[in-house]
Amino acid sequence: MIKNFQTYRSSAGAGKTYMLSVSFIKLSLHGYFNGDVKYYQKILAITFTNKAAAEMKDRIIYYLRCLSLEEDKDNILYNITKDTSYQNQTVFDAAKNIYSHIIHNYNKLSVSTIDKFTTHVVRSFSKDLGLSYNFDLELDNSKIMQPVIALMLSEISANGDNLSELLVGFVMSKVDEGKNSDIEVDLNDFSSELFKEGVYDYFNKNKLSLKDYIDVKNNFSNKIKELEHEIKLLSYKVSNYFTLNNLTKDHFIRGTFYDLFVKKLGSNNYEKWVPSKTLQKNIENGVWYSKNTKQIIKDQVDLCAKELNNFYQQLIGLLREFFSYKEILKNIYQLSVLLELNKRKEKYKKENNIEQLFDFNKKINEIISSESSAFIYERIGERYHHYLIDEFQDTSIMQWQNLLPLLVDSLDYGKSYIVGDGKQSIYRWRGGEAEQFLKLPLIYKSQNLVSKSEWEAKLNQHYHLNMLDFNYRSREEIVNFNNLFFEKTKHLLNEDLQDMYKNHNQKVVRKGGGLVHVELFDGDKQQYKEEILEKIVRIINDLTYEKKSLYKDFTILCNTAKRVSLVANYLLENNIPVVSSEGLLLSSSSKVNFLICVLDYINDPYDYVARAAIVSYLNKNKLINDELHKLNLQLKDLNKFRNILKKSKIIINEVKLLKLSFYEMIEQLIIDLNIKADVYIDFFLDFVFEYSKNLDCNLPSFLRYWDERKQKEAIVIPEGLNAVQIMTIHKSKGLAFKNVIIPFNWEDTKNKNDIWVNSSHNFNGILPSALVKSSSKLENTFFSNDFKRDSNLRLLDNLNKLYVATTRAKDRLYIFSKSFSKNIKNDYKYKGNLNSFLYNYHDIYPLYMGNDNFAEDKQKFSYDLFNVKEKNKLDWREIISIKNSASEIFDIDKSKNKKDQGKLLHKILADIHYLEDKNMVLESYCSLSEYKNQSFSKIKNTINNFFLSEDILRYFDHNWIVKTEKEILMPSGKTYIPDRLLFHKKSDEVVVIDYKTGKAKKEHENQILNYARALSNMGYNNIKKVLIYVNKENIIKEL
Incomplete structure (x- = not known):
């Protein structure tokens, strides 16, 4: 019998996407050869991200195009024809027609994420699900929870109602754990629990009111006291038993059983009440004393062993109950608040006609748990004959069960493929359960499915397990x-x-x-x-x-x-x-965070947290020299804090700033704070600009918006x-x-x-x-x-x-x-x-x-480096100011500022590319009025002496292409400017030369090594490094 339920267990790098793309094309060809060029429209490929869906679409189109051009890429022709009787030319001709049809009907190529497909199914029978036809689909959970949480917090009463009591308890429990006491932040983080698929049943079971939770809390607190009393009584009872039966610590192995009842249970440290692992094991095995214990003691303990074991079992039962109540009570506030949030969330969604993907999965699951598969087909309006499911290990229970009626029914028409790798299941927190992949063809956690037996029988009938066990990605040592x-x-x-x-x-x-x-x-x-x-x-x-x-x-x-x-x-x-x-989140920039703290301070001058953060930044960046703890002592006094800013040369004119437009205010603040702009500041300004388009644009609302977005806004870098x-x-x-x-x-x-x-x-x-x-x-x-x-x-x-x-x-x-x-x-x-x-x-x-001695894949070396160069923020008012003097309009070289002989020497040598340039360059400098003095004649003598050296002259002949004083821009924005770069015209040799006029220093060598490293990063391998000390001796040092 043909097995149509093809399951592939894969490993990393085994070519899962390739296999599914080939399978899609083979199924399309099969339909074409049976007279249906549109047969590809009966195939649905499901992935889990938009990127993966786009990649699979691209692969399918690419391979079909190659085949239509009679090209065999990635051995695809062999993999298509090896299990069929198709001839190569037949495949080429068919692929040409299928490719052409897909290009003209691209929207009919069904490669979709599972969420997109679920949304399509729901919209096909929204009426049956009790959904309005114009509902809003919300993908961002925070957009639902923020107004829900804000409304709930606004209802906190000073009178101490049930909600207020539970919320206060929630905050205090977080403080006890050493966590953030900002209740709004905590609730937003904590509310993510509401959107996990696996917790739905737990919510459904729990219908308690806020008053009920207060009662449960009180009940549990009383029960814990009762149990503690019972445990103390048991301790007293066993201690008396020891006395009556003349049992001492020495009667027991290491005395641990005796100490447990006589000492530890009397302690208020509850953790000491729990028997050690060793003691538990000894009692389970009936070991009360050591092998070397005297026989008379052994006999005495054996006589009491049954009673001692009963005492122990009583204790274990009491401890189990005691710690169960305590562990539940620890989280009773979280539980009550979470369930209250869930009720309010559902109410908010209903009032605002909002639905979520989780709701879709839940509602479909409720239907397929009680309806036949034909019911869904009637609503979808189209029927697929083949399903290709990628990354199955990340599929949730509901997602898989919702696909089952479709896939099971399709097995009568042709093959469906499921590919997964349980070893790559890393999304359990998002609902993925790899266990269901391992259990196939059984349906995991399917006790609620009415059609469970029927579907499992069909899956089992068609099930065939395949292994993808080749690694096409990694080199041999890595695979091993x-x-x-x-x-x-x-x-x-x-x-x-x-x-x-x-x-x-x-x-x-x-x-x-x-x-x-x-x-x-x-x-x-x-x-x-x-x-x-x-x-x-x-x-x-x-x-x-x-x-x-x-x-x-x-x-x-x-x-x-x-x-x-x-x-x-x-x-x-x-x-x-x-x-x-x-890693490039805007909030990871200390400059952006400093700017935000200053905005917090402007918004509320009495925000001590903002003041402390500002002072910390100033101290860390050495903008103020005082010790941090001394500065912190001055924070509470606003005038003293402002004096700290003045000492740091920071003047914040709130009145002036608040008169500007919002975007201008931020720009001006960057200038006032003397923040050197970098890529983080640039992107932050883009963020501010987008925000400033809002009609309700003001500082308090911006700060709230930043709090919402700061963990999402990042530098966007092209691939x-x-x-x-x-x-x-x-x-x-x-x-x-x-x-x-x-x-x-x-x-x-x-x-x-x-x-x-x-x-x-x-x-x-x-x-x-x-x-x-x-x-x-x-x-x-x-x-x-x-x-x-x-x-x-x-x-x-x-x-x-x-x-x-x-x-x-x-x-x-x-x-x-x-x-x-x-x-x-x-x-x-x-x-x-x-x-x-x-x-x-x-x-x-x-x-x-x-080792590293293997042939590298051929690649073109590219040097488009990501530039994070710092720059000073320019004031636009200065940029557009009118210039009146000629020196501002024209680029006049003010050489009078460069009379330092070392700088002048560098300038002259930079203008001499080849030996024959020397006299002309010297004459041109000599003709300038500022050089007609005694010092220039010394420079001229130095230059003439410089060119007497044969070792130097070879770097000034015409075998070289010459670059002098040219900037090399590094990824950080730092620039290197070697004095002289030479590129040999007939070989790959590069010479980097740097002139020095003082004494030799180690830093000179480090500098030229940096130049060489920069050149190496640009793809030059044969680099010669030369330091020339320009003086009477003209010392040449090659590194």
């Missing part, structure tokens, strides 16, 4: 490293999740070569990062200098956006050009520049880069998530669902299994993230992390940090695999 690394580290996962890495080993296509370099660095959290950053700069400079790579060949993959900013700023400081949509790319690992998914660097230790990974639990069977049923902190404290609660599951999934998330990162590399892979802890405990390897994964692979570093 990844094969070995993940074979060892996969054993960290529990058995169910290890299936993700089953058959993960890949076969090498790019034989020979490749480099893997793994190194660990000592130091505290800050120091080891600095060393890694220095190492990154050295590697980039070395490889670019040696012409092995361009800047754009390097990509640095970080764990968080915060680390992206850290790396981006460090590289820019070291004159390395950078491209990063995440293709010769610059190092820096991005988070999540952003890198699906991409490939020549050289990949993975830095740091991922200690900033957010491991402590909140997790939802089903509490309907606990606490006498008064709380159907709850939100708890994911921490080891849950091990001693009703929710220990939930915690274990969450811990395993978090470890999988981090391992998958590392897999995605290491498999992006084509030629070179660098991993730089923190040295191992000195005292490594058993749980160290499960931490999920980068170095804990490395420890599981090997315990001795640095590690090198392969």
Whole structure:
């Protein structure tokens, strides 16, 4: 029987997009040969991002065009004809017709994101879903939550109603955790929980009112006190039992059982109440005493063992209940506030006729859970015969189940393809569940589907598993490293999740070569990062200098956006050009932040936070010399603060500024603050300009708007520049880069998530669902299994993230992390940090695999560097002022300002390109009135003496193309100006010459080495560096 449900388990670099593009073309050809040139319109390819959809469309069009021109690109002709009886010419002719038809009917080529397809389905039967025909689709969650949160906060009452009590409790719980006490910021962050697919059922179960939550809180507080009392009574009871039975600490192994009841349970430190892991294990195994214990003591303990075990089990039961109540109570304010926000969100959406993609998925899922698949076909108005689904591991439960009725029905008509890689599942926080890919052809978490049995039977009937096990991306050493690394580290996962890495080993296509370099660095959290950053700069400079790579060949993959900013700023400081949509946020610029703080101060002079930030900036940038702690003591006094500004030569004339238009005010403020404009300031001004188009344009509203946008507004840089790319690992998914660097230790990974639990069977049923902190404290609660599951999934998330990162590399892979802890405990390897994964692979570093001696791919060296040059902001009033004097209008060389003999000497030598120019140049300078003096005759003698040296004359003959005093612009905006550059006319030799008139210094050598490095970055390899000290001896120093 033909198997039409073709599933492909893939690995990174295996050519998933290529395979799907080929499959799309083969299906289109099949339809064409059966008389339907429009058959491609019966195929739907689904991806998960607009970029991926565009890439697949481009691939399909490109390959069809190649075939129509009778060209075979990427071996596509072979892959189309190998399983068919098609002749080459037949394929060429068919492709020509299909290509032509698609070009004239491009909108019928169905390659879509899953969200776009879902929206199309919903609009086809919106009436049945109870949706109005003119609803607004809102994709930005914040645009819904901001007005909802603002309205809720406006209802806080000083009288202490239920809402106010819970919100105050929410704020205080955040303060206790050492977090931000800005309630609006907290609520906006926290509200993201409302848009996670997996929490819908928990919301549905929980219908409690605000008053109910107050009652639950009080009930739990009382219950905790009762349980604490019971535990103390048990402690007292067991202590008496020990006394009555003459049992002492020495009767028990290490005395831990005795101490638990006699000492620890009497403490107010609740964490000490929990038996140690060793004690738990001993009691489970019936081990009460050591092997060397006297027999009489053994007999005495054995006699009491049953009763002692009962006491222990009573304690465990009480502790489990006690800590369960405590963990729920910790989050009771968050839970109540979140559910209240959800109610208000739904009300706001209904009142404003707003729908979201999540609503669509939810409503479709409710229908397909109870309706046959034919119902959806009637509403769509068109029927696909084939479905091609990419990146299946990132599909959510609802998304997959909503596609099922369509895909299952299509299996009777032809093949459908699903491609995925569980190892690249890194979007669990967004609803992706890779487990459902592993469970195919079974339907994962499908207990609510009415058609579950029917659909599973059809899927199973047509199911065929294929493996894509070749790696077309990475060189051999990188593939081998990844094969070995993940074979060892996969054993960290529990058995169910290890299936993700089953058959993960890949076969090498790019034989020979490749480099893997793994190194660990000592130091505290800050120091080891600095060393890694220095190492990154050295590697980039070395490889670019040696012409092995361009800047754009390097990509640095970080764990968080915060680390992206850290790396981006460090590289820019070291004159390395950078491209990063995440690292170049406007809010990462200290100048932009300083400007915002000044605006905060203008808006509210009594904003102490703004004052403190301003003073900190002035101190850090050495605009004021006073010690920071002394300056901070003056902040509360407004007059003293203004004196600080005056001492820093900053005058803020609020009255004058507020009279200007908003955009002019910002420009004038930049001038008044003497902020040197750079690319961040330029883009910030663009942001201000766009905002200033609003009718309601004023400072308070702008500051609110900036708070909303500051984590999104970034420098926009065109693709293709010769610059190092820096991005988070999540952003890198699906991409490939020549050289990949993975830095740091991922200690900033957010491991402590909140997790939802089903509490309907606990606490006498008064709380159907709850939100708890994911921490080891849950091990001693009703929710220990939930915690274990969450811990395993978090470890999988981090391992998958590392897999995605290491498999992006084509030629070179660098991993730089923190040295191992000195005292490594058993749980160290499960931490999920980068170095804990490395420890599981090997315990001795640095590690090198392969080398740099491999043939580089041919590439054209491009030097379009990203310029971050600083410049002074010009006042437009000065720019358009009328100039009256001739010296302002004409470019008259005021040589009287250059009487310094060294400068004049440089100027004359710059004008002498070849030897025969010497006399003419000297005469021209001598004829100028300002040089008709004794000092010029000395210069003339020096020049004549200079050209007596044969070693110097060879640099002034006609074998060279000469450039003097020409600027070389570096990526940072810094310029280098060598005195003399010579390019040999018949070879690739380049000579860079610098003249010096004083004593030899080390900095002279550093300067000319910088010139040479700049030339090397421009593609010149054979560079000679020459220092000439112009004096009586004319010393020539070649480096």
